[in-house]
Amino acid sequence: xxxxxxxxxxxxxxDSWMWNLASNGIFTTxxxxxxxxxxxLNNGSRPQDGFLxxxxxxxxxxxxxxxxxxxxxxxxxxxxxxxxxxxxxxxPLCDDDVETIEHSLLFCRHAMDIWVRVFKWWGLGAxxxxxxxELFRGNCNRSLSPFMSKIWQSIEWTCGYMIWNNRNQxxxxxxxxxxxxxxxxx
Ligand SMILES: [Zn+2]
Numbered sequence: 640x641x642x643x644x645x646x647x648x649x650x651x652x653x654d655s656w657m658w659n660l661a662s663n664g665i666f667t668t669x670x671x672x673x674x675x676x677x678x679x680l681n682n683g684s685r686p687q688d689g690f691l692x693x694x695x696x697x698x699x700x701x702x703x704x705x706x707x708x709x710x711x712x713x714x715x716x717x718x719x720x721x722x723x724x725x726x727x728x729x730x731p732l733c734d735d736d737v738e739t740i741e742h743s744l745l746f747c748r749h750a751m752d753i754w755v756r757v758f759k760w761w762g763l764g765a766x767x768x769x770x771x772x773e774l775f776r777g778n779c780n781r782s783l784s785p786f787m788s789k790i791w792q793s794i795e796w797t798c799g800y801m802i803w804n805n806r807n808q809x810x811x812x813x814x815x816x817x818x819x820x821x822x823x824x825x
Contacts, residue, residue, distance in 0.1 A: 668811075675718070680711040691776065695793035700800045704775050707740055707799065714740050731810045741771050743806055750802045757798055761791060775799060 656666035660674060676682045690705050706712050715728040715738040730738040732749050744750055745766075754766045766774075774795055783791055 672713075675713055675723075680706070680713060680717070680721070682706060682711055693789060693793050693796060695789060696796050696800075700796050703800050703803065704796045707744060707803075708772065708775060710740060712740065712803065714738055714743055732806060744799050744802055745769065745771060745774060749805075753798055753802060757794060761794075 657664050658666045661667070661670050691701065691708075693701060703712070710717055715725055715731075717740070719725055719728050728737045730736055730742055730747055732743075733747050735748070736742050736746075745754065751766070758764070758766045775792075
C-alpha cells in the first residue's frame with residue numbers, strides 16, 4: 640500500500656500487528672477503515688454539495704447515498720483507482736464482474752434480486768436499464784405524486800444501504816447473503 644507508506648511488523652510479545660499510523664502503534668481494522676474513509680475516500684468532512692435530503696430515512700442512510708453518488712464508498716474499483724493494492728477487484732459476492740458501485744448496488748445478481756422484488760411490489764417497470772443516479776435521485780418514476788415519490792425514494796435508499804451492509808457482512812464476517820432476510824429488514 641504505497642500510498643500510505645505503511646510499515647508493519649509482527650510484535651511477538653504483544654501478539655499484534657504494528658504500524659506507524661496509529662498513536663499507540665497498534666494496527667486495527669477499525670483504524671484502517673477510518674483512514675480509508677477519511678484520507679482515501681475524502682469523507683472526513685460533512686456532506687455538502689449535491690447532498691439530497693429525505694427526512695423519512697435516518698441521516699446515516701442519506702449520507703451513504705450521497706457518498707455512493709460521489710463514488711466515495713470503499714468499492715474495490717474505487718480503492719484500486721486511488722492506489723490501494725488489492726488482491727482482486729472482482730465482486731466479492733458473485734465474482735461475475737469487477738466490483739463497481741453500479742455493479743455492487745444495482746447489477747450484482749444478489750442486489751438485483753432485491754430490486755426486482757421491490758419494483759414489482761410497487762408496480763413499477765424494469766429496473767435493469769437504470770443508472771445509480773436515476774435510481775437514487777428518484778428520476779425513474781415520474782408517474783408518482785410528490786408525496787409517494789418521497790416514500791419511494793426512502794425505500795430505494797434503504798434498499799441501497801441494506802445491500803451495502805449485507806455486502807460488508809459477507810466481506811468482513813463471511814456471513815452468507817440473504818436476500819429474503821434483507822427484504823424483511825426493509
Ligand atoms: Zn456481484
